[in-house]
Amino acid sequence: MTPVFALALACAMALTTGTEGATRRRSPPPTPERAPPNQAAQDQDEFRSCDVAVRDFVQGRREATALPVKEVKVDGLRMTLNFIHPYGESGDTPPNLAFTRGESVEERRKALNEAKLKIRTLTEAAKGGNVWYVIAVRKDDLEVSDERRGPARVQADENRPSASAVVLASIENKCVTVSDYKTIPLDSLSEELRVLLGEKPREAAPADSSTAAPPS
Numbered sequence: 739m740t741p742v743f744a745l746a747l748a749c750a751m752a753l754t755t756g757t758e759g760a761t762r763r764r765s766p767p768p769t770p771e772r773a774p775p776n777q778a779a780q781d782q783d784e785f786r787s788c789d790v791a792v793r794d795f796v797q798g799r800r801e802a803t804a805l806p807v808k809e810v811k812v813d814g815l816r817m818t819l820n821f822i823h824p825y826g827e828s829g830d831t832p833p834n835l836a837f838t839r840g841e842s843v844e845e846r847r848k849a850l851n852e853a854k855l856k857i858r859t860l861t862e863a864a865k866g867g868n869v870w871y872v873i874a875v876r877k878d879d880l881e882v883s884d885e886r887r888g889p890a891r892v893q894a895d896e897n898r899p900s901a902s903a904v905v906l907a908s909i910e911n912k913c914v915t916v917s918d919y920k921t922i923p924l925d926s927l928s929e930e931l932r933v934l935l936g937e938k939p940r941e942a943a944p945a946d947s948s949t950a951a952p953p954s
Contacts, residue, residue, distance in 0.1 A: 785870060788906040788913035795872050795904055801936040802874030807864045807905065812857055819857070819917065821864075821905050823871045825931035828905065831917045860916060863907050873903035873922070875935055899924050901935065 783789035785804065796802040805823040812819060817835065821828040837849035863869050876899070900923050905916040924932055933939055 785906075786868060786908040787911050788870065788908050791906050791913045791915070792870060792872050795906075796874055799874050799877075801901075802872070803931075803934050804870050804872045806867055807869035807871050810857075810861045810864045810869070812861065814854070814857075817853065819860075821869070821871050821917075825934065826928045828871055828903065828917075828919065829926075859909060860907055863909050868908040869916070870906050871903060872906060873901050873931075873935070875899060875901045875924070876921070899937075901927070 785792045792804050796804070805825060807821045807823055809822040810819055811822060811827075813830070816830075817833045817837075818830040820830050834853055837846050837853055840846035840849050860869065900921050903919040903922055905918070907914045907916050924935070924937060927935075929940065
């Protein structure tokens with residue numbers, strides 16, 4: 739190997755080594771792994787901001803359920819709402835007549851427009867899966883047995899058993915109580931919902947085997 743060629747090879751090797759060293763020095767440090775998200779965020783409740791309110795209404799009872807509201811039927815003339823869920827509907831709410839409290843027509847019109855805006859917001863919340871119909875069998879129905887109820891009590895509670903319900907909506911990360919239903923006769927609910935609330939399925943009445951005697 740000639741001295742000139744050996745010198746050129748040594749220079750080339752030195753240049754390559756220097757370039758690799760500079761590349762290593764200039765290469766950015768490895769990106770640190772992101773810390774896992776907070777466990778609470780991972781376990782985001784399906785009820786969102788209404789997670790506490792839903793469970794507070796249920797209070798651990800087995801005879802209760804929370805159903806997503808799929809649609810809000812609005813009667814704009816009578817200012818009532820009806821919440822549609824997978825097992826039926828809530829029935830009409832009492833009419834919202836808060837706009838009638840204004841002293842002038844302009845005040846009433848403004849209040850009416852605000853009510854309409856809230857209804858539209860609620861309708862959009864239902865489309866996004868942010869409204870729930872929570873229903874539970876009434877506590878007094880569970881605590882008082884038939885044997886302990888006197889005739890006066892039986893007469894007063896002839897519509898028993900019954901349930902109560904509330905409609906909750908998650909709007910702008912706040913839980914809003916939209917409406918509540920104090921007393922709902924279980925007989926007014928669909929059979930599927932009654933079974934979901936712990937009521938045994940009704941057996942079909944046996945057919946009458948007796949046949950009418952042929953006319954003489």
